[in-house]
Amino acid sequence: MLPGAQIGYPEMGATTVGISCKDGVVLASEKRISYGYTIMSKAGKKVFLVNGRIGIAFAGLISDAQAILRRLSAEVRLYELDYHTKMTVKSAAKLLSNILYSQRGFPAFAETIVGGVDQEGHRLFVLDQLGSLIEDKFAALGTGGALAISVIEQEYKDEITVKDGKELAVKAVKAAISRDVASGDGVDVVIISKEGAKEEFFPVK
Secondary structure (H helix, E strand, C coil), rough: CCCCCECCCCCCCCEEEEEEEEEEEEEEEEEEEEEEEEEEEEECCCECCCCCCCEEEEEECCHHHHHHHHHHHHHHHHHHHCCCCCCCCHHHHHHHHHHHHCCCCCCCCCEEEEEEEEEEEEEEEEEEECCCCEEEEEEEEECCCCCCHHHHHHHHCCCCCCHHHHHHHHHHHHHCCCCCCCCCCCEEEEEEECCEEEEEEECCC
């Protein structure tokens, strides 16, 4: 996979993006949950905070995404209780990679972006269904990923701020929504910086 590459399979109905900025990380995804040609929900959530420093975003089967989130959140919390120290973003991504690979016989139908801020800086990692782990500056997953990545590649700069990164992520997801039938109904965004983490929602007009 090349830097900034779009990875995904036809069944991964969604548009999910992640952008590493000079002062943090931005994760974003649209809200539509579809099954084949049927829209099951217009209020799905595919971007989450694991804690105040690490976020995770998904493309794929929502039940598998929720199961991944529950297990990773529990493992991160247990680690921090046991060792009285914060888990790094890279360690959380590697832990998830091991979890996904351990169940490769029955893989999760979800692809994942893990991003956050720690003492090592701001990091962004992309994982496929089997746990392949690649660090990148930006990424796009799902059926709308090819459309979203074209927008990000055109405007991304190494010194981009989280403010501009948020605007770029929303723009990329909205561009995919306009063309991808499996994506739609607004954009959820998670922004993580040294100042803290917050979630925002942007409607699609």
